[in-house]
Structure formats: C-alpha cells, structure tokens
Amino acid sequence: MxxxxxxxxxxxxxxxxxxxxxxxxxxxxxxxxxxxxxxxxxxxxxxxxxxWSSKGALLLDSLLSLDDPDLDFSYTDDVLADLREQAYAAVELLARPPVGPLVQALIAEAQHDPRVAAEFKERFITPMAGKLVKRLKAAQEEGHLSPDFDLDLAMAICSGPLYFQFLITQEPITREYVNDVFGALFAGMSPRPAATR
Amino acid sequence: MxxxxxxxxxxxxxxxxxxxxxxxxxxxxxxxxxxxxxxxxxxxxxxxxxxWSSKGALLLDSLLSLDDPDLDFSYTDDVLADLREQAYAAVELLARPPVGPLVQALIAEAQHDPRVAAEFKERFITPMAGKLVKRLKAAQEEGHLSPDFDLDLAMAICSGPLYFQFLITQEPITREYVNDVFGALFAGMSPRPAATR
Amino acid sequence: MxxxxxxxxxxxxxxxxxxxxxxxxxxxxxxxxxxxxxxxxxxxxxxxxxxWSSKGALLLDSLLSLDDPDLDFSYTDDVLADLREQAYAAVELLARPPVGPLVQALIAEAQHDPRVAAEFKERFITPMAGKLVKRLKAAQEEGHLSPDFDLDLAMAICSGPLYFQFLITQEPITREYVNDVFGALFAGMSPRPAATR
Amino acid sequence: MxxxxxxxxxxxxxxxxxxxxxxxxxxxxxxxxxxxxxxxxxxxxxxxxxxWSSKGALLLDSLLSLDDPDLDFSYTDDVLADLREQAYAAVELLARPPVGPLVQALIAEAQHDPRVAAEFKERFITPMAGKLVKRLKAAQEEGHLSPDFDLDLAMAICSGPLYFQFLITQEPITREYVNDVFGALFAGMSPRPAATR
DNA sequence: AAGTAACCGAGACGGTACGTCACGTCTTTGA
DNA sequence: TCAAAGACGTGACGTACCGTCTCGGTTACTT
The missing domain is CATH 1.10.10.60 (Homeodomain-like)
Incomplete structure (x- = not known):
C-alpha cells in the first residue's frame, strides 16, 4: 500500500x-x-x-518525461538493415513535435550552458550511443563489421551526418538520406579494391 | 577631391x-x-x-568580417591527407575564440530563427562545402575516390562527425580524432574483403 | 510687380x-x-x-494663421449686451476645432515654456484684452460702468471665469453660463442696497 | 506579533x-x-x-500627499475679509514650490488627458470649491451676500481671475491683486446706484 | 551663361525615454 | 508547512522622437 x-x-x-x-x-x-x-x-x-535550476534543465526533464517509444535495435543478421531501421525510427521522432523542436531547443541551450550540455549528453545522447555501440559490438563479433574499428568513433560517424542534417542544413531527413549515409559509411569512400583490380 | x-x-x-x-x-x-x-x-x-534585423544577423556578419584565413584545400596526390590537413585548420579555428564561440552561438540562434539558419547555411556552410566538393570531385576524377559517390553526401559525412563533436559532445577535436574519422570514412565500416576471404 | x-x-x-x-x-x-x-x-x-524654435512657437503661429473672424465688439448703448455678444463669439470659437484644442495645447505648453507663455500672451491674449479694455473704457466714459474701476482688473474678471471653465472644469461654456457670469459681475455679489433698504 | x-x-x-x-x-x-x-x-x-496609470496621476497623488495646511475659511462677520484671507493663503501656496509648479504641471497635463482633468477637478478643485460654497452659503444666510446668487457661479467668479493670473499672465498674484478682485466682485461693475442718482 | 551660394528633402546619427517583458528573489496569505 | 500569487529591483527589449548633422540635388541670384 x-x-x-x-x-x-x-x-x-x-x-x-x-x-x-x-x-x-x-x-x-x-x-x-x-x-x-x-x-x-x-x-x-x-x-x-x-x-529546476534553469530552463534547459526543465526542457530536458520534459523531453525525457515524454512517452518514450524506447526504441531499441533489432539483432538480425543484417547490421546495416538494423541500423537503418533504428535510424528511421529515431529520425521520425525528431522529425515532428514535440520531440524534434524540444531536442533542437535543448541543443541550442547546450551551446551556452555547459550544465545543460553535460546533462543532455549524459541522459539523452549516451543512452542512445550505448545501444548503438552494443549493437555494433555484436556485429563486430559476428564479423559483419570491420574488426579494427573503434566503436565510439563508429557512433560519431553514424550520428554525425544525421545531426548535421538536423541542426545545420535543417532539411528533412528522409529514409533515402539515411540509406545513403549508412550505405556510404559501410562501403567507405575509397575506390573499391575489387573495382580497381 | x-x-x-x-x-x-x-x-x-x-x-x-x-x-x-x-x-x-x-x-x-x-x-x-x-x-x-x-x-x-x-x-x-x-x-x-x-x-541588422536580429542578433543572429549581426553575429553572422561579425563572424564573416573576421580576418578570414581563407583556407583552401591542397591538391596533392593524397586526398585523404589533403582533407585531413584542411580539417586540422578548420578545427583549429573552431577550437578557440573568437570564431569557435561565435559559430556555436550562431548555430544556437539558427535553432530558433529560420532566417539565421538560412543565412548561416548560405554564407558559412555552403562556401565551405563548395570547396570540399570541388576537392572531392578532383579526387574522384583521378580515381582516388569511389566513383559512385554523391558528393553532397560526402560533405555531410565528412562534416557531420566533426560538428557532432563540436556541438554535442563538446570535447576538443584533436588531430587524432580527425585522423580517425577520415580514416574510417575512407575505409568503410564493412569488414575488409581481404578479411572475408 | x-x-x-x-x-x-x-x-x-x-x-x-x-x-x-x-x-x-x-x-x-x-x-x-x-x-x-x-x-x-x-x-x-x-x-x-x-x-520655429519649439513646438509651442509652431502651434502659436499655426493658430494665428487660421482665418481669424477678427471678432470685435459692438458699441451699442448696452455694454453688458455687447460684452455678452462678444463672449458668445469667442466661446464659440474655443468650443470647437481647430481653435479650441489648439489654444488648450498652447496654454498647456505655456505652463512649462516661459517663451511660449510670453509670446502667447503678447500675440493672443493682449490683443483680445486690448479690445475689451477699449470697449470698457468707452462704457466708462458713457457712465455705463463704475468709474473707479481698473480696466485691466475688469479684463481679468471678465476673462477669468471663462478660462476657468475652459481649462479647469472643462465643461461646455453655454450662453447661459456667459449670461450668468456677466450678470453677476455687473451686479456684484453684495446684497443689493435697494433690496436691503 | x-x-x-x-x-x-x-x-x-x-x-x-x-x-x-x-x-x-x-x-x-x-x-x-x-x-x-x-x-x-x-x-x-x-x-x-x-x-499610476500616467504621469499625471502620479503628479496628482504627489501633490495631494504633501503636507496639506488644510486651509479653511474663517467665519467672521466680514465675508469679504474671510474670502480675502483664504485667498491669501491659497495664493501663497501656489506662489512657490513645490505646490505651485506642481499644480501648473497638473493643469497642463489636464489639457490633454481627460482622466487627469477629471481626477484633478474631483480631488483638488471640488474640495476647495466645497469650502468656498459653504462659506458663501453661510454669508448668504446672514444677508452678507446677494441672496439670488448661484453659488457654483460665485465659485467660478472668485477662482477664475486668480487662475487667469496664475496660468495665463503668469504674473505673481499679490495681496493687492486679491483685494482688487474681491473688491470688484462684491461691488459689481455697474455704476453705483448712488452715483446714478 | 556659368558660377555660387542658399535652401531643401531625406534621413542617418547619438541620445533619452517610452511602456513591456521576463528574470530570479522576496513577501504575504490562504489551505 | 507549503504553495499560489504576485510584488519587487534589474536589465533588456524594440520603438518613437528629440535636435543635430551630413548628403546630394535643385533653385534663384550674382557676376
């Protein structure tokens, strides 16, 4: 009771x-x-x-209080597909209210309030990153990922282009964009050895 | 007179x-x-x-009025090295006042002022992207870059991880980080064909 | 020419x-x-x-530039009637735009600008007073007015109550009011000797 | 406690x-x-x-907050003397700071703010008028004043010339001036009946 | 007829004040 | 005892005018 x-x-x-x-x-x-x-x-x-000590703190709590679809990765044989799937979901959330504008506002706040930046990273970014890193690690163990790959780096490489589109160019992040990004990341920018040969 | x-x-x-x-x-x-x-x-x-119609507009003009080192790419045989070199310079600028904080503030403003966002993109991001794309195109023509690569996408992939570090994790962007990012982007995340064999 | x-x-x-x-x-x-x-x-x-050196100066000139009905007194046998008639005309002018509000504004200005006060008195009040004094003097000479009466004082006594109504109580100055004022001024406030006796 | x-x-x-x-x-x-x-x-x-809703409102309250000598009329046998005495006191107040300039400023304000005009009349003019009217009524009952005399009119006639001097000619209001005004008001402007005979 | 001075519209400029808004702190009051 | 309600000093907002000051571009008088 x-x-x-x-x-x-x-x-x-x-x-x-x-x-x-x-x-x-x-x-x-x-x-x-x-x-x-x-x-x-x-x-x-x-x-x-x-x-709350600041508007940023209130915004962050408000964001996290929203019903979290608690998106998590699938673990199929196809890492690339799993990552894409996950990105679709994330992007869809960010694409529309209330989450999108809230995250945008929070990142804006984070640019001049280190406390907000820290909290945001800890409570929003890191958990997401954790899942991603875990998924990548599994992929690596199964040989679907280059073994000599720093996973935190992988995280930055996967997230960066999406946030760039979100914050800088501020154009809608389509599934095609997601596909392209992950496709490119997996293939690498170098000319294909196979093709060269 | x-x-x-x-x-x-x-x-x-x-x-x-x-x-x-x-x-x-x-x-x-x-x-x-x-x-x-x-x-x-x-x-x-x-x-x-x-x-100026807003603080953001003033900040942008103030940023662009700063003595621009007018960094441009080298065009050696080694694209990767050229990109890195360029990124070092850019990152160095962003790393310290006045440019770094100004850009940070501008991006913050851009999150709630579409006019600032548009101007910032047009006058700060796009010129940079232009140079990068040009450099990549040259590389592509010389066969140093995967030929089936959308260059705007390449721009996002190269810049994204750096901005991610700059805006989100807000940790210093070391040369090592730059090296790692470009290394990874060129190599791709897939396991090496050699490894597969 | x-x-x-x-x-x-x-x-x-x-x-x-x-x-x-x-x-x-x-x-x-x-x-x-x-x-x-x-x-x-x-x-x-x-x-x-x-x-013009001030808003007040401009207002004064603007007022005086208006088509002046150039009202002047009649000189009949009945001073009281002549004064009333004149007052009716003056009051009618003051009662409506543009003269009324302009005079009001000028008097307001005159309260904190001595130069305006002086000019207003000289160019607006004094001419009016002149005519009145002249009319009163004629009356005095004809025995229609108490002979031991300072005419400047008479002027103040005749104008004062009207301006009081105009500036302080700000209620419309009716013909009745004019009649009452002049009636009272001529009769005096003392109990009538005749009545007393 | x-x-x-x-x-x-x-x-x-x-x-x-x-x-x-x-x-x-x-x-x-x-x-x-x-x-x-x-x-x-x-x-x-x-x-x-x-x-306060306006500068005028503040000025009015400030004026009324001043230590009010709370002048009231004497009630001797001589109305004229009592009125004079009272006028001396009032004039003395108006003659110097802070009351004089304050009242002047308030009247100026009242010329373009009807709310100030109304409040000023209600809280400054009317109370004074009340006392005067009361004094006059007493005089009337004792036969010291013409019985057929509208007392509100009497108020206007007594105050008007003083305010005229205060606001328009802006010359100091001497005791002599007060004496002259009240003398004239009581005697009336008509030639004396005795003189007529 | 050309030259020259005065005047003009337009409006930029450094100021001052407006009346409003929100900050973060602080009283007061009612439940 | 705690919270709502909101008063308070502070500081910035964006606007309106002040009176002064260029700036070019006419006039209209002089030479």
Whole structure:
C-alpha cells in the first residue's frame, strides 16, 4: 500500500512538464518563459525554480518525461538493415513535435550552458550511443563489421551526418538520406579494391 | 577631391561588428545585448537595428568580417591527407575564440530563427562545402575516390562527425580524432574483403 | 510687380502650419511630433527647426494663421449686451476645432515654456484684452460702468471665469453660463442696497 | 506579533511620491521621466506603472500627499475679509514650490488627458470649491451676500481671475491683486446706484 | 551663361525615454 | 508547512522622437 507519500509534489512536477511541452508547441520552446509556464500550469514560479535550476534543465526533464517509444535495435543478421531501421525510427521522432523542436531547443541551450550540455549528453545522447555501440559490438563479433574499428568513433560517424542534417542544413531527413549515409559509411569512400583490380 | 566619401556609415558598421566580437569574447555571445553593444560602440541602438534585423544577423556578419584565413584545400596526390590537413585548420579555428564561440552561438540562434539558419547555411556552410566538393570531385576524377559517390553526401559525412563533436559532445577535436574519422570514412565500416576471404 | 521674392519659403511655411493644424486635429496637438509634421508636409525636419524654435512657437503661429473672424465688439448703448455678444463669439470659437484644442495645447505648453507663455500672451491674449479694455473704457466714459474701476482688473474678471471653465472644469461654456457670469459681475455679489433698504 | 505588516507597499508608494516632488523641483515637473523617478527612488519602473496609470496621476497623488495646511475659511462677520484671507493663503501656496509648479504641471497635463482633468477637478478643485460654497452659503444666510446668487457661479467668479493670473499672465498674484478682485466682485461693475442718482 | 551660394528633402546619427517583458528573489496569505 | 500569487529591483527589449548633422540635388541670384 503506497501511502501517497509526497504525492502532491509529483503531481505538480508532471503538470509543469506537461505544460512546458504544451506551451512550447504553441509558442516555440525558445520563447518559453518560466513566468508563462507557471501561469498556465497554475503554479507559483517558486515551485518551478525549486525543481529546476534553469530552463534547459526543465526542457530536458520534459523531453525525457515524454512517452518514450524506447526504441531499441533489432539483432538480425543484417547490421546495416538494423541500423537503418533504428535510424528511421529515431529520425521520425525528431522529425515532428514535440520531440524534434524540444531536442533542437535543448541543443541550442547546450551551446551556452555547459550544465545543460553535460546533462543532455549524459541522459539523452549516451543512452542512445550505448545501444548503438552494443549493437555494433555484436556485429563486430559476428564479423559483419570491420574488426579494427573503434566503436565510439563508429557512433560519431553514424550520428554525425544525421545531426548535421538536423541542426545545420535543417532539411528533412528522409529514409533515402539515411540509406545513403549508412550505405556510404559501410562501403567507405575509397575506390573499391575489387573495382580497381 | 572628396576624401572619405560616404564613409561614415561603413565606419560605424565595422565598429559595431568589432565591438560585437570584442564584447562577445568578454561576456559570451549568448549574453550579448544590443543595448550593451550600442553602448560600448558609442552608437545609438537604432543604428544597429537599422543594419541588422536580429542578433543572429549581426553575429553572422561579425563572424564573416573576421580576418578570414581563407583556407583552401591542397591538391596533392593524397586526398585523404589533403582533407585531413584542411580539417586540422578548420578545427583549429573552431577550437578557440573568437570564431569557435561565435559559430556555436550562431548555430544556437539558427535553432530558433529560420532566417539565421538560412543565412548561416548560405554564407558559412555552403562556401565551405563548395570547396570540399570541388576537392572531392578532383579526387574522384583521378580515381582516388569511389566513383559512385554523391558528393553532397560526402560533405555531410565528412562534416557531420566533426560538428557532432563540436556541438554535442563538446570535447576538443584533436588531430587524432580527425585522423580517425577520415580514416574510417575512407575505409568503410564493412569488414575488409581481404578479411572475408 | 512683386517678383516672387523668396516665394518658396513662404509656401513652405504655410504648408507646415496647415499640416500642423490638420495633423493636430487628427491625432491631438499634444501628440504632434515635428517628425510627423515634416513627414506629412513633405518637408525636411530642418526646414521646420529653421523657422520655429519649439513646438509651442509652431502651434502659436499655426493658430494665428487660421482665418481669424477678427471678432470685435459692438458699441451699442448696452455694454453688458455687447460684452455678452462678444463672449458668445469667442466661446464659440474655443468650443470647437481647430481653435479650441489648439489654444488648450498652447496654454498647456505655456505652463512649462516661459517663451511660449510670453509670446502667447503678447500675440493672443493682449490683443483680445486690448479690445475689451477699449470697449470698457468707452462704457466708462458713457457712465455705463463704475468709474473707479481698473480696466485691466475688469479684463481679468471678465476673462477669468471663462478660462476657468475652459481649462479647469472643462465643461461646455453655454450662453447661459456667459449670461450668468456677466450678470453677476455687473451686479456684484453684495446684497443689493435697494433690496436691503 | 508581526510588525510592519503590509508595510512594504505603502513605503514605496510614499518614497516614489516624495522623489517625484523632489526631482520635480530640481529639473521641473514637465521634464520628469518615469525612468528618472524610478532610478532616484531606487525602484523598478514597473513598481510605478503598477500604481499610476500616467504621469499625471502620479503628479496628482504627489501633490495631494504633501503636507496639506488644510486651509479653511474663517467665519467672521466680514465675508469679504474671510474670502480675502483664504485667498491669501491659497495664493501663497501656489506662489512657490513645490505646490505651485506642481499644480501648473497638473493643469497642463489636464489639457490633454481627460482622466487627469477629471481626477484633478474631483480631488483638488471640488474640495476647495466645497469650502468656498459653504462659506458663501453661510454669508448668504446672514444677508452678507446677494441672496439670488448661484453659488457654483460665485465659485467660478472668485477662482477664475486668480487662475487667469496664475496660468495665463503668469504674473505673481499679490495681496493687492486679491483685494482688487474681491473688491470688484462684491461691488459689481455697474455704476453705483448712488452715483446714478 | 556659368558660377555660387542658399535652401531643401531625406534621413542617418547619438541620445533619452517610452511602456513591456521576463528574470530570479522576496513577501504575504490562504489551505 | 507549503504553495499560489504576485510584488519587487534589474536589465533588456524594440520603438518613437528629440535636435543635430551630413548628403546630394535643385533653385534663384550674382557676376
């Protein structure tokens, strides 16, 4: 029997995060003000400041509070296909509200708030990277991946081009783009030895 | 003989951009206020608003007004080496003030201002990409690069991992990291045909 | 034959004053800005500053440039009636645009600009007072007015209550009000000797 | 036992009004800016805007917050003397800072802000008028005043000439002037009946 | 007729103030 | 005891005008 210990608090916390996402979708996460969130959530400003040290921290918690499809990799014989599949899912999430704009806003925050950067990396990037690295390791063990490949590097190489498209060119990340990227990464840019010969 | 013809305007424009960089280095580009820049530059706020429509626009112009080392690729026999060399230089610029923080701030701005995003892409990213693509095309023609390779894709693959490190993990981009990335990109992640045999 | 000497200037001067009145009626004389007048009149700001030293000066000239009904007193046997008649006319002018609001604005300006106060008194009040004093003097000579009456004082006593209504209570100055004021001024506030006796 | 309960607010209100008067005396009430008052009073601009809707409203409250000598009429046998006495006192107040310039500024404001005009009339003019009317009524009952005299009119007639001098001619209002005005008002402008006979 | 001076529109410029917004801290008050 | 409500000092926003100052481009008078 749970004696509703400290129940009110949790309620409020959730309400605030829910409002954050809601309001963020309406007016944009960049224009969010603590003041507006407090107002909309029917909560004192203090109640927010008590829980989060910065807008970035609130955004991060709000992001992570969203129903996480908890995407994980398939482990078929075809690593490339598995990676693609996974990327499709990730990209689809990032492609639309609320996750996409939220991540964008968080990365923006991270550029001038090292604490947000650290937390974001730890709680958002690293878990994703972990899964990827695990999947790659399995592939490597099965010989589907070049054995002398640093897996953290692989992680950066796989994620980088997607984030580049997301943050810099800001064009939609299509399945074709994903296919191309992974295709290229696996094939390498060198002229094919076979072709040369 | 009229000296300094229509000089006043340009003078101020430069003074403002100089002050922007200066003050940005002192207090951080994110905390820059138009008010403070105007004050420091001894200029009315209007004089800034007349020239730039947003902080982002001012930051971009200020960035581009910096003495551009105008880095361009070498065209030796070794594409890989040339790319690396170029990346070293770029990374070195990004590694320290004023360019690094300015670019960081600009990318942050670009996340919630599409106009900044577009201008940044057009005036900062695209020129760089152009040089890279040109270099890659030359390589391709000489058979140093897989011939069936979309060059824009190559651009994303080469830049992505570096920007990922710059924006997301925010760890210093060492020469080793650059070497690893380009090495991996050229080799590809697939197990070597030799190994397969 | 007038060889249009310095003609352009006069044109502009008039255009500016016309615009002043026009724009003042639209947005209120208090909110008038030199900038807006210049714009509307199609004239550089300098051209205004060259002619008038302050907004008050411009307002005063604009007021005096209006077609002046050039009201003057009748000289019948009945001073009281003549004064009333004159007051009706004056009050009617003050009652509606553009004169009323303009005078109001000028008096407002005069409260914090001694130069405006002086000019306004000299060019607006004094001429009116002159006529009144002259009319009163005639009356005095004909025995229609208490002979031991300082005429400047009489002027103040006649005008004061009207301006009081105009500036302070800001209620419409009806003919009845005018009648009452002059009636009372002539009769005096003392109990009538005749009535007492 | 809670001391200073709900005290903060009132403190600030007073501080702001005090500063308003102070600063107004130094630089003139017309040149007062909310910004400067806030600065000098060590208060945020909002704290002022929260309390007063316009500069006029603040000026009015500041005026009324001044130590009011709370002048009231004597009730001797001599109405004329009582009125004079009262007028001396009033005029003396208006003759010098801070009251004089404040009232002047308020009347100026009232010329383009109907809300200020209304409040000023209600809270400054009407109370004074009330006392005067009351005094006049007493006089009337005692037969010291013409019985068929509208008292509101009497108010206008008594105040008008003084305000005329105050606002329009802007010359000092001497005791002599007061004497003359009231003398004339009581005697009336008509030739004396005795003189007629 | 050409030269020259004055004047003009346009509007940039350094300022000052506006009235608003949000920050993060702090009281106060009601449940 | 805790939270809502929101007052508070601070600082920046973007705008409006101030009065001064170029800037070219006419006029219209002089020589």
């Amino acid at each position: 749970t004696s509703t210990p400290r129940r009110r608090g949790a309620d409020r916390t959730e309400a605030i995060m829910r409002t954050t996402v809601e309001l963020g979708q309406e007016i944009g996460y960049a224009k969010l003000s603590i003041e507006a969130i407090a107002n909309r959530a029917g909560v004192g400003k203090h109640t927010i400041y008590r829980r | 009229t000296s300094t013809p229509r000089r006043r305007g340009a003078d101020r424009t430069e003074a403002i951009m100089r002050t922007t960089v200066e003050l940005g280095q002192e207090i951080g580009y994110a905390k820059l206020s138009i008010e403070a820049i105007a004050n420091r530059a001894g200029v009315g706020k209007h004089t800034i608003y007349r020239r | 007038t060889s249009t000497p310095r003609r352009r200037g006069a044109d502009r001067t008039e255009a500016i004053m016309r615009t002043t009145v026009e724009l003042g009626q639209e947005i209120g004389y208090a909110k008038l800005s030199i900038e807006a007048i210049a714009n509307r009149a199609g004239v550089g700001k300098h051209t205004i500053y060259r002619r | 809670t001391s200073t309960p709900r005290r903060r607010g009132a403190d600030r209100t007073e501080a702001i009004m005090r500063t308003t008067v102070e600063l107004g005396q130094e630089i003139g009430y017309a040149k007062l800016s909310i910004e400067a008052i806030a600065n000098r009073a060590g208060v945020g601009k909002h704290t002022i805007y929260r309390r």
